Amino acid sequence: MQVVTALAAVLGVVALLLLPGVAAPASAVPETSATGADPAQQSSPRFARIVIDSMTPSIVTTTSRPLVTVSGRVDNIGDRSISNLSIRLERGDPVSSASGLRTQLADDDPAIAVAGPFETLSESLAPGESVGFRMSMALSAGSGPDGQGLGISETGVYPMQVNVNGTPDYGNPAQVAGSRMLLPVLSLPPDENRARNYVDPTDETGSPSVPGLGPDGSVSADLASPARMTMLWPMAAPPQLAPGVLGGNTEPVRLINEDMARSLDTGGRLNELLKSLQKVVGTPPREESGPPSSEPPAESPAEPAPAAMPGSEKLAESMCLAVDPDLLVTVRAMSLGYEVSTNPADPTSAARPGNGSEIAGRWLDDLRWTASRMCVVALPFAQADLTSLARIGNTGLTESALRKPADIIDAILGVRSVRGLSVPALGAIDDAGADALAEAAVTSVALASNSVAPTGRRDDTGRYRVGRLTAQTFDAPITASLAAIGTAPSTPALTPKSQQVDLTDESTGSRRQSAIAALAYPAIAAPQPDSADDSGPRNPVVGRSAFLVPPTYWSPTVADSDALFATARLLLESGAATPTPLPSLVQELNTAGATGRLTDPPGVGPVGRIGSVLTSQATAAIRRNVEDSWQFEGALVRSADVAATPERYMSPLREDQLRAIRSPDVAGSAVYTHLRRLQEERIDAVASTLHRLGQSVTILDPGGRYTLASERSPVLLAVRNDLALPVRARLTTSAPEGVEIGDLGVIEIPARGTRQIQLPTRGETSEAVTIDIRLATVTGVPLGQPITLQVHTNAYGKPLFYITIVAGVALVLLTARRLWHRFRGQPDPADADRPEPDELERMLAGSGYQERRRTLQGEGRPPGEEPEDHPHDP
Template identity: 40%
Template sequence: MTVLWPLADIPRLAAGIPGSIDDRVRLIDDDLASQLAAGGRLDTLLKALEFATQPGLDPDGKLASSLCIGIDPDLLVTVSNMTRGYLVVDNPADPASSAREGSGSGAAAQWLTRLEALASNTCVTALPFAQADLAAVADIGDSSLLSSAVAAPADIVDGILGISSVRGFTWSATGGVDAGAADALRSSGTGTVLVADNSISPPTSSPTSLLVSTDTAPTAADPTGTLAATHYDSATAAALAGVGTTPSTPALTPANQRFDLGTDSRTARLQDALGAINFHALVGADRPGRTVTVAPPQYWTAGGDEPSAILSTVSSLLRSGLATPRPLPGLITEPPTGIPVTSIDVPTDLDASAIDTVRTQSARVDTLAQSLVEDPQSALTPRLYTAPLREDMLRALSTAGRASAEGDDAAAMARTRLTATRVGLDTVYGSVTVLAPGGVYTLASEQSPLLLVARNDLPVPVNVLLRVDAPPEMTISDVGVTQLPARGSRTITVPAEVDDKRNLSVDFSVTTLDGTRLGEVSTVSVRSNAYGQALAIITACAGALLLLLAGRRLWHRFRGQPDPADEGYERP
């Protein structure tokens, strides 16, 4: 038996705020403080693990070896930031507005310290960031977003907790992966994905099977055969999802097995879950060697005595010999023994417009990141600055709460988050611009340069290109890439050639390296003192006339004749 134990929450960080070294984080509410405090949901889930795996109750370590803690890196990032003090915004739709002091810094620090101690000697795996819908992430087709969803989480968990978590393993939040998500997981380095047993076809009792995109068995050279699927019992998962303050129904639960969980008491739902866990051990006693993986929903609202009752049931099965521990690391490193299987598409609660919005805004984050420059003198790197904005996209794709009565609230919060992220990105993009000079810019000659000032209000340097929209009478040379310092400005010398004496209007703006406009367009009125070819002819004629008159005067002087031009000016 393998038991996954999730520690996750709905996304709490306010959206649309780039990364910072010194600024305190902002949360959309302070509910997490009560969950981390004594008696709260996350405190109870962690305390149940601490109690059940202590040497006095688990002397041979069977329960501890069968367990693996699944940690949402989004929760860990939030709690870690809470320990340094945080703010709670009054309006989640406007995260930059007024805010109040958060109350959970102390509880966050204590909870995190306890988790570090437990994780140091317990199996830990990172969940997809913010429990994102992997099918939606794959559909967006952004490699950076995919990496943030399934590759970066292990680094985040390891960095905060100081451990080495299980790598190459992904636990699907929806219980399944479609063909697109499976291909995306292969490309991201995932070797094994955990799904519900009713999400793959044909049904198999083998612990792991190759997951292929078609029903054709993969060949040795076929890269689609590099992803294995291990499965958990969907019936037990559905029973566990019914436990807690906000019961939910997994997406893959058959229609004939769905009912209003609110009609059952909380005690009855717990008994159903305990019975489901015991069922396979008791019924399968005559079939030794069978593997059962128990996986509650990632966002699990079990609380009170419920987590302890569930772990106590598992511990009793292990002590009695009705079950034996099967550590997750060993399970996923075994070669697949079952026949190849294909995945069944999982219904999603995300609407197409939300996915399209994430696709658009995620591309803007990538575009910005490619133009930012690392400053060796600053701790704030382009990656740290843009990471929260990209993670906001994943929070908007979170599955947390969508399968329960909170589903409408979760969907509404996702829309609010996307709007706030768009506004935040607009602000970031608008922070780099060309300053419009006042009055008319006068060129000394027809080939004099223009001097423009570009301003960068971002806390990181940025490389920009100058975009010019000039009339045909004016030629502007390309100045190439210009680096603007963090929170500073730079004068750009722009070679220009004007073949007109009128006032000309020229539009200037700066763009990212791929040509996406930053800031507002600045219109410059340009006038040249040069008159082009006409001025050159007039100057030549005047010079010739001057030479002629000077020559005539010298001619008369050499011959000793008075110059007629001097008549009336003779000296007395």
């Protein structure tokens, strides 16, 4: 009878466990699935969505209430009604490594350590309808009003899930919605059950109590080794300047669209980022009138700035503003007036006036004020990919991307930014990228921990010597958690498949809660003891290193930022974390003792393939464009009439090539295809502008046939320069044999003007010849179109020379013969046929003019008439 009774009891328990909607006992929960239903039904489609409004407390401390309360709503997003809706709260085991911050949320079937009872939510929910919920559960086991609790007795970061079961029309009972988040437990409030386990540390007879356990059952935070907190605050945006536009205010600034103006305006992403940051350092005073200034504002000690939020001093000390210089270049250009191109791929296309100049000027003034009160570090220009820079192999371009950004930041913001540290957008580099950093004389780099493999003992500060560089590592899963918040949640490219969370299933509240937990994780998860085995899956950064690097293009709202700042202030004020200014961190990197090597992040792939979309054809085109731009710049001359310098005039074209190789912020074939299309547009636009520059300086073709006045007459030419700066050039000629053309050397052609040139020419033939004339810069860039002249030199050449010599010799000989006969008193044979003069002729030959006149008149001859010839007398 006792056997039958026991068997009936066992069958009853089994039947109870098989009923849908009934939770298993805590001891049996770890063996069940996350859905709370049959595992075979877990692949069924989702019919509903859970929207989390809040979780209270967002971080558990000794002063928190002993209850965890979650509120929100359930939306029916399917096309069927759902009946018998029930809801419960579940938790898993605390995450043991940074990767668990994402894997616990991405796992389709996470293990459940504790689950609360299902509560009825709604009898029926039609498509498009919503139902709100609010449920609470005790932190400790057995301390809730219903005798159940989450059973949390130690500090850590715990995965939580809100699970909703129901029966869709034409379906079976199943999980219809689920939402996961993380609950950080820094310390625990008093608890009677835990107090029973307290052992006075002075009592040597009792067994040791739980670490941090107080006599009232509270559990204190581990403050023995505070986390060294350094948090970057990225301020960047995808490139917005239209390509192929020259700089120095010589051409109207063009943008590809008005997205930047919307981002800078109230409610925009960049405006929200700056407004949130001002809650830490203070808000700049507003001037009542006056246009926005394009220069750094002068300090005004007479008007103190509004104070920041209380308790923000340590937080401000730990934060550093990370700015993309391309963003500053764009916003400053906008503040001075700009246009929006109708076809960004064509630099000469039509454009319409931009509407965001005032907005850009105001935002830039606010940023200057904010930057003057905190640490600032420059990001690589336009988030250029380091591997791509190495492939292109242009030293000047590499320096423009990695070394000059700090100078740009300082010039525009009026600050002195942190030097020596590069923060690649991808978060990882390969050996080629390391060579690019070394070439630019950058000695330190911030890298994701999964891209650095320690070659010796792991370092809890996350600092390693990697070849010629020193690296400060950060946890990529924390970066992924921060990327998931805001108006445009994303998954960074370095995130392995196992850590990729479906963000479409998670609401703003759940994503924000997970980001709070990720931020707190380094201060909560204490490092393993020195004697611990380092051969496990522990990441290089675990525990007390809190170097926090959000993604470059992240989009937190003011509410998201407030929650993150509140958590950071709590950690700093409690002593679980201590502020570490970025300049101090960079200085300490020089003393890094642990060694490591670069590696491809596990589960992601080669860094060079992830971060670069550069093809071999694009590499050659960029290299050619950059070289041509440098050569053209070398031929330009600064003019007092133009504010632009040759460097400012040409640098936008090289900056366009940096924008063309920006790192992808997320992975995926669609993203790479889009970036390659933009890359081709920028390369082609720059090539088009360089061609236009070359055609803007040309020789004016005189046309027709050119006749020289003599064999040494110069050829007269005119050259025209339509550029905004003077250019130094050379003429090169090609002429046939018999024509020599002198070299004029370097000629300077004035800006937007013409210059006449006399080309020294010497002809040795009287025939028409063809002369080819070309114009090029002193650096070898061809200018304009070559011209061909038909030139007649009006010279006879060698035949005339020989004839002249022969005639001269003959004249000398004949003269010598006549003199020879005269000296000898002999008549010249050439005079043999000449008649002898008569008496009258002899007389006239010896008389004067008047006498000859009278004599001839007496003879009856006109004064000028000669006498008739008559034969000589015998």
